[in-house]
Amino acid sequence: MNxxxxxxxxxxxxxxxxxxxxxxxGYECAGLTxxxxxxxxxxCSQDQNDAREAALKLGIPHSVLDITEEFEKQVICRFVEIYxxxxxxxxxxxxxxxxxxxxxxxxxxxxxxxxxxxHYARVEKDPAGGRYLLKKAVDExxxxxxxxxxxxxxxxxxxxxxxxxxxxGEVRKIAKEINFENAEKGESQDICFVPHGDYGDFIESFxxxxxxxxxxxxxxxxxxxxxxxxxxxxIGQRRGLGVAxxxxxxxxxxxxxxxxxxxxxxESLYSKSLxxxxxxxxxxxxxxxxxxxxxxxxxxxxxxxxxxxxxxxxSLHIExxxxxxxxxxxxxxxxxxxxxxxxxxTII
Numbered sequence: 001m002n003x004x005x006x007x008x009x010x011x012x013x014x015x016x017x018x019x020x021x022x023x024x025x026g027y028e029c030a031g032l033t034x035x036x037x038x039x040x041x042x043x044c045s046q047d048q049n050d051a052r053e054a055a056l057k058l059g060i061p062h063s064v065l066d067i068t069e070e071f072e073k074q075v076i077c078r079f080v081e082i083y084x085x086x087x088x089x090x091x092x093x094x095x096x097x098x099x100x101x102x103x104x105x106x107x108x109x110x111x112x113x114x115x116x117x118x119h120y121a122r123v124e125k126d127p128a129g130g131r132y133l134l135k136k137a138v139d140e141x142x143x144x145x146x147x148x149x150x151x152x153x154x155x156x157x158x159x160x161x162x163x164x165x166x167x168x169g170e171v172r173k174i175a176k177e178i179n180f181e182n183a184e185k186g187e188s189q190d191i192c193f194v195p196h197g198d199y200g201d202f203i204e205s206f207x208x209x210x211x212x213x214x215x216x217x218x219x220x221x222x223x224x225x226x227x228x229x230x231x232x233x234x235i236g237q238r239r240g241l242g243v244a245x246x247x248x249x250x251x252x253x254x255x256x257x258x259x260x261x262x263x264x265x266x267e268s269l270y271s272k273s274l275x276x277x278x279x280x281x282x283x284x285x286x287x288x289x290x291x292x293x294x295x296x297x298x299x300x301x302x303x304x305x306x307x308x309x310x311x312x313x314x315s316l317h318i319e320x321x322x323x324x325x326x327x328x329x330x331x332x333x334x335x336x337x338x339x340x341x342x343x344x345x346t347i348i
Contacts, residue, residue, distance in 0.1 A: 003027045006115040011047030013182050014118030016054035017171045021162035022116050031055040031062040036071040050182045074098040080203050083231045086256035087330025097150040114158045121145045122164035132156035134282050136339040139167040146299050149334045149344040150280045200232040214259035227261045230254045236326030270323035276316045276333045276345030283342050293335040316345050
């Protein structure tokens with residue numbers, strides 16, 4: 001029986017090369033682009049065209065799946081709701097969990113053996129325990145395992161990450177050898193549905209509601225000024241606060257309940273522990289006793305040494321060896337054992 005792979009093709013160089021590598025491994029491939037946005041920008045149209053051109057270059061069929069309704073409901077609405085509740089979500093984590101990998105798995109049906117994406121990560125099956133393991137990419141600068149920690153065992157069983165053993169430079173070299181038109185295409189630094197990076201303006205436009213101003217407080221509760229909505233502030237922020245101070249001050253806390261933002265000195269940003277809920281464990285079904293781990297609380301942060309304990313069916317307590325800066329509710333806390341993702345949860 002021929003091996004058949006469905007390739008998630010975004011129009012970028014990574015997913016295009018992922019398709020080429022799956023072909024080299026002997027898979028019969030088909031490209032699929034997920035249409036996420038109702039009102040497509042010129043960039044979205046260009047991305048679809050780039051995916052189509054890459055598929056044509058490789059001689060594989062290509063199709064577009066319109067999931068705009070589901071993307072708005074499952075990703076954009078969640079993103080807005082979490083921001084309005086005073087937390088700071090990672091939309092890529094939300095998208096991978098509720099949209100991308102669900103639809104790729106559903107699209108396999110009886111036609112494909114697996115699906116592949118352009119993520120920099122690796123999947124292996126543990127011969128001892130039989131579970132599928134999520135591992136860091138060889139190129140740690142490009143590693144995306146952090147935003148994939150929520151993948152289920154079923155999703156990992158069918159997932160392929162052919163770029164996991166390559167550096168970005170090697171991927172671009174392969175793209176140039178194939179003469180992909182997107183070989184030198186840059187990487188977007190913005191959230192795909194907030195192209196200009198202004199979360200406050202986007203949320204106001206999406207909801208049709210202006211953000212409510214409120215008090216800016218110091219750590220003693222004294223009013224320092226007014227903010228333009230808690231959706232415009234995030235933990236650790238220093239600039240754009242509209243408050244004059246003799247020494248540097250940062251956003252130390254936000255409260256949706258009181259609609260206040262609390263500022264404090266640098267040292268007020270540090271804490272040694274966190275609680276995370278809505279957990280997903282990859283290497284095991286349960287953490288039965290406290291374990292030493294390395295933890296990332298932000299995508300670009302280096303992992304930090306900590307002790308993790310499962311304190312409920314759906315909650316973790318993580319105690320760091322050293323205080324950590326700006327641990328932010330809404331972000332993911334992802335645990336590692338070397339290059340293996342143990343699992344993680346949402347910081348509360």
